[in-house]
Amino acid sequence: MNVPEYFDLMLTAPCGINCNLCYAYLREKNHWPGCRGDDRIKMKSCLACKIKNCEKMAKDEYHYCFECEEYPCARIKHLDKRYRGRYGTSVIENLNIIQKFGVKAFVKIDQTRWTCPECGRILCMHKPECLTCGYVWNVSV
Numbered sequence: 854m855n856v857p858e859y860f861d862l863m864l865t866a867p868c869g870i871n872c873n874l875c876y877a878y879l880r881e882k883n884h885w886p887g888c889r890g891d892d893r894i895k896m897k898s899c900l901a902c903k904i905k906n907c908e909k910m911a912k913d914e915y916h917y918c919f920e921c922e923e924y925p926c927a928r929i930k931h932l933d934k935r936y937r938g939r940y941g942t943s944v945i946e947n948l949n950i951i952q953k954f955g956v957k958a959f960v961k962i963d964q965t966r967w968t969c970p971e972c973g974r975i976l977c978m979h980k981p982e983c984l985t986c987g988y989v990w991n992v993s994v
């Protein structure tokens with residue numbers, strides 16, 4: 854598996870999800886470009902994302918959801934609950950870190966947090982074990 858040695862800043866989605874950690878991004882076959890990547894090669898479900906296609910985001914040209922006066926909206930709250938429960942990450946906490954410290958600091962924090970303590974490779978948020986060495990990091994999935 855070809856895992857980047859550093860996180861790409863452009864792989865931080867408007868909702869605060871770090872696409873560097875997504876299974877679809879990390880896999881070799883049918884590699885996904887991330888939320889901000891080329892729409893021509895994305896899955897239909899990603900193209901239909903209600904957050905990325907939010908009318909307020911498009912109209913006001915927000916880069917991240919926290920820039921909106923309705924943040925955190927019901928969509929973000931729902932996504933946050935799902936990701937905290939399933940994958941041990943909070944999009945609201947991510948967005949708050951980005952808002953307070955910037956995307957570079959967030960990416961640095963996340964890169965440290967999501968590095969496998971056994972092999973040093975990047976952990977996938979969607980899988981409970983390291984894709985490289987099998988180290989189990991999330992027993993709740």
